[in-house]
Amino acid sequence: MRVKNFLCPSFLFFFLCFPCLCYSQAFTSDSALRKEVKKELRLESSLSEAVIQVSVIEGVVKLTGKLDSEDQLIQAIELTQSIPGVKEVDANELSVKGSHEPLSDAIITAKIMGLLNQNHVFGDQDLDDLDITIETHHGIVTISGTADNELEINNAVALASSVSGVIEVKVHLKLSALEVNCYKQG
Numbered sequence: 001m002r003v004k005n006f007l008c009p010s011f012l013f014f015f016l017c018f019p020c021l022c023y024s025q026a027f028t029s030d031s032a033l034r035k036e037v038k039k040e041l042r043l044e045s046s047l048s049e050a051v052i053q054v055s056v057i058e059g060v061v062k063l064t065g066k067l068d069s070e071d072q073l074i075q076a077i078e079l080t081q082s083i084p085g086v087k088e089v090d091a092n093e094l095s096v097k098g099s100h101e102p103l104s105d106a107i108i109t110a111k112i113m114g115l116l117n118q119n120h121v122f123g124d125q126d127l128d129d130l131d132i133t134i135e136t137h138h139g140i141v142t143i144s145g146t147a148d149n150e151l152e153i154n155n156a157v158a159l160a161s162s163v164s165g166v167i168e169v170k171v172h173l174k175l176s177a178l179e180v181n182c183y184k185q186g
Contacts (some may be wrong), residue, residue: 024134030056033085037061040083042107046075052094059087063094074110075101077101077152088164089114108165113115115159122152132173139167147173 034056041047041054050072053064061080067073073096090109112134116122122132132145140159147153148157153173160169 021115022073022094028047030058033059033061033083036083037080037086040079041076044075044079046072050076052076058135060090062090063087065093066095066097070099070103072096074106076115077107077110078114078117081111083115084118086114086118105138108139108141108163109134109136111163112136112143112160115163116156119155119159121159122147123156133134136166139165140170141166141168142172144163144172145174146176148176150175154174 005146006106034054034156041050041052049068051065052067055062055064063076063080067076073091073094076094076171077089077091080086089111091110096103116132116134130146132143135142136145141163143156143160147156153171156173157171160166
């Protein structure tokens with residue numbers, strides 16, 4: 001009886017004090033995740049007219065369709081990868097009209113951008129608002145710009161390395177002046 005009385009208030013306290021943990025699991029079912037991806041793609045102004053089919057199996061989102069530009073392709077992949085619950089984006093059947101070039105480097109870059117946004121590696125700001133650049137050339141990823149601390153740099157490298165097709169990650173990130181001053185004092 002004592003255990004039962006203790007557990008109920010404990011669970012109630014946990015869910016009231018940590019609602020963000022419940023939210024992060026909001027799209028655990030494939031159908032809910034599919035709906036969320038479709039909604040986000042529709043809401044993105046550069047993709048609102050694009051016809052993109054979305055399917056989800058065990059958190060892996062498959063995007064299919066033909067887009068008007070490489071920028072649309074990158075935006076679709078980055079946006080999809082940034083959604084909580086998305087484990088991987090399969091864009092093998094997503095193409096650009098009139099393009100005959102392989103888009104694997106662009107896809108790698110978009111996936112990394114999405115992962116960094118999804119995991120809030122550089123805080124709550126979107127990467128587009130920060131001084132961070134990601135480029136991929138033949139599977140070699142270069143991350144450059146300014147980070148606040150070494151943890152951000154290490155997390156960025158770990159996430160970038162986890163993307164399929166990445167051969168190497170080169171880092172040209174500088175620590176912000178605030179962080180450098182902290183290291184000099186310590």
